[in-house]
Amino acid sequence: MSVRERKERERAHRHQLIVTTARELAEEQGWEAVTTRRLAERIEYSQPVLYSHFRGKREIVGAVALEGFAELAAAMRRAVADSSGGRAAVSALAETYVGFAERNPALYDAMFLLDTGLPFADAATPAPLREGFGALLDTLRDVAGDADPGLFVEVFWAAMHGLVALTRSGRLPAEGSAQRLDLLVDRFAGRP
Amino acid sequence: MSVRERKERERAHRHQLIVTTARELAEEQGWEAVTTRRLAERIEYSQPVLYSHFRGKREIVGAVALEGFAELAAAMRRAVADSSGGRAAVSALAETYVGFAERNPALYDAMFLLDTGLPFADAATPAPLREGFGALLDTLRDVAGDADPGLFVEVFWAAMHGLVALTRSGRLPAEGSAQRLDLLVDRFAGRP
DNA sequence: TCGGATGTCTAGCGATGCTAGAATCGGGGG
DNA sequence: CCCCCGATTCTAGCATCGCTAGACATCCGA
Numbered sequence A, B: 001m002s003v004r005e006r007k008e009r010e011r012a013h014r015h016q017l018i019v020t021t022a023r024e025l026a027e028e029q030g031w032e033a034v035t036t037r038r039l040a041e042r043i044e045y046s047q048p049v050l051y052s053h054f055r056g057k058r059e060i061v062g063a064v065a066l067e068g069f070a071e072l073a074a075a076m077r078r079a080v081a082d083s084s085g086g087r088a089a090v091s092a093l094a095e096t097y098v099g100f101a102e103r104n105p106a107l108y109d110a111m112f113l114l115d116t117g118l119p120f121a122d123a124a125t126p127a128p129l130r131e132g133f134g135a136l137l138d139t140l141r142d143v144a145g146d147a148d149p150g151l152f153v154e155v156f157w158a159a160m161h162g163l164v165a166l167t168r169s170g171r172l173p174a175e176g177s178a179q180r181l182d183l184l185v186d187r188f189a190g191r192p
Numbered sequence C: 001t002c003g004g005a006t007g008t009c010t011a012g013c014g015a016t017g018c019t020a021g022a023a024t025c026g027g028g029g030g
Numbered sequence D: 001c002c003c004c005c006g007a008t009t010c011t012a013g014c015a016t017c018g019c020t021a022g023a024c025a026t027c028c029g030a
Helices: A002-029 A036-043 A047-053 A057-082 A087-103 A105-112 A127-143 A149-168 A177-189 B002-029 B036-043 B047-053 B057-082 B087-103 B105-112 B127-143 B149-168 B177-189
Strands: none
Touching: A002 A036, A002 A047, A002 A057, A002 A105, A036 A047, A057 A087, A057 A105, A057 A127, A087 A105, A087 A127, A087 A149, A087 A177, A105 A149, A127 A149, A127 A177, A149 A177, A149 B149, A149 B177, A177 B149, A177 B177, B002 B036, B002 B047, B002 B057, B002 B105, B036 B047, B057 B087, B057 B105, B057 B127, B087 B105, B087 B127, B087 B149, B087 B177, B105 B149, B127 B149, B127 B177, B149 B177
């Protein structure tokens, strides 16, 4: 039954190829350029093949987003570990988050802007998502004071997301981005 | 030359009809349901008429957004005036902002999510937009401490937007929304 | 070697935003 | 008063979108 195994391996490989190609294409030309036709052409298969791997375009975006959550969580863990704790850890966290969004704009959109159908804060929430929230939680717990840590994380995360989203859509000017982030960290982790 | 005046009046009326209809349709069924065909049918004209008033769909969304900015600014001014100042004013501001987003989800999307081409923080920024920022500025200046008031407003606004955006897209649970907003106000205007 | 299942592709459906060119309407000059 | 001409509006269509039914090919196991 080695034939079946080989086929499954090839299928998994093609599955990953679709996700990777979608991500590349999105990062190159934005998600609006990621059409099923273009995607099919790039992977050198016809469109229906996409639908044998994913329920639809939305699920492909979701798969890309999932990669992003794993990478962001890892990056945040690393940044915190390399910092000296306390306010510095929060600052490192925030800069990593915003830096990640700047370096991977399309990936960030898939994670936090587009409709992916991924369940957040739910029994079925995928592991990489929980990991990301956990990374935030472990760092921010120390500075949350008497506030509920979970709530504290949610608000801090939302604030960072707001800054990223408004800046990326041109509703906040690009200049002053660093100062805004500093001010935010001040408010949540105290002055240096 | 009264004929010309009448025609201009009718044209302006139809212009507003398009904006109002787009807004209604968006609030009823979401922006993805606002297609040029449906919009044309509702105003009882053919599609090309839309393009004699607006450069494209994006500009229609922008016109709707502009209405929203004027309404939001007015609502915030009112809420602040009715409050007792200090932290209460900030709290009233925040609740008005979030309440506005909840009551007018499609309008909020047009203002802060969708691509409208409206220039923010720019020489050409339309008056209603400046007014909204001004309403925030006048209230938050008192609690900004030694931080730059403009920067302070931007960060507070971004935080509120983050909460709204993540909640509306299902990335934050609806329950706990009030507590999160309270926590945010605590961080920017101090504990009560 | 051949039958059948598995996999893939061609072709097409109903939408979308937008536009060129035909048709119609109405105001102003003879 | 009538009729012409310019402005206005509509019909019809283009390219593209996500998605799918059914024809076709390919390859494994007997």
